[in-house]
Amino acid sequence: MSSAADEIRRPSPSLQDPNSNPLYVHHADHAGIALVSEKLAGLGNFNTWHRSMLMALGARNKAVFVDGTFAEVDMSHPDYASWSRCNNIVCTWIVNAVEKSIAKSLMYLTTARQMWLDIHDQFKQSDGPRPAEIKKQIFAETQGSQSVNDNYTKLKQLWEELKNHESPYTCCCSRLDCLLL
Secondary structure (H helix, E strand, C coil): CHHHHHHCCCHHHHCCCCHCCCCCCCCCCCCCCCCCCCCCHHHHHHHHHHHHHHHHHCCCCCCHHHCCCCCCCCCCCCHHHHHHHHHHHHHHHHHEEEHHHHHHHCCCCHHHHHHHHHHHHHCCHHCCHHHHHHHHHHCCCCCCCCHHHHHHHHHHHHHHHHHHHHHCCCCCCCCHHCCCC
16 A cells, blocks of 8 residues: 555656657647658658658657547547647648658648548559569579678568568458458
């Protein structure tokens, strides 16, 4: 059993880590920051861009705005202003992380989730042959004049990229509805 002194020393959950609330905006999380070092230019860098963005958004507890786990809040909800502010920041980060030609197609989408799905639909589906290309590269890879470390790093990168193309989902129904995005 804890004593009254223990209770006093223990901070409340909201004071322990404000970053755990997706609606919390840290003073360093402004609209102008560059989340990733390389902008999305097209199919050539979609997979690495996608992974980098998810890591950067996750580190700021904002991936929930693009992955669908934090749905749009109704305007009458008390958290609407906070949700709207965070959504707009994430939208700005996405627009700033893509080339201008791609950004133009995103400008009139109203949520970060809509932008994310639009980018995903545009680049992920047309990347269908990529797993076969990666497998071909893996089978053709030889050490040649590379060091063992360089060869290992190249193969590891290819294996990780291939693993990224595999669906993390398994079917839970007979109609395969659960696998649809």
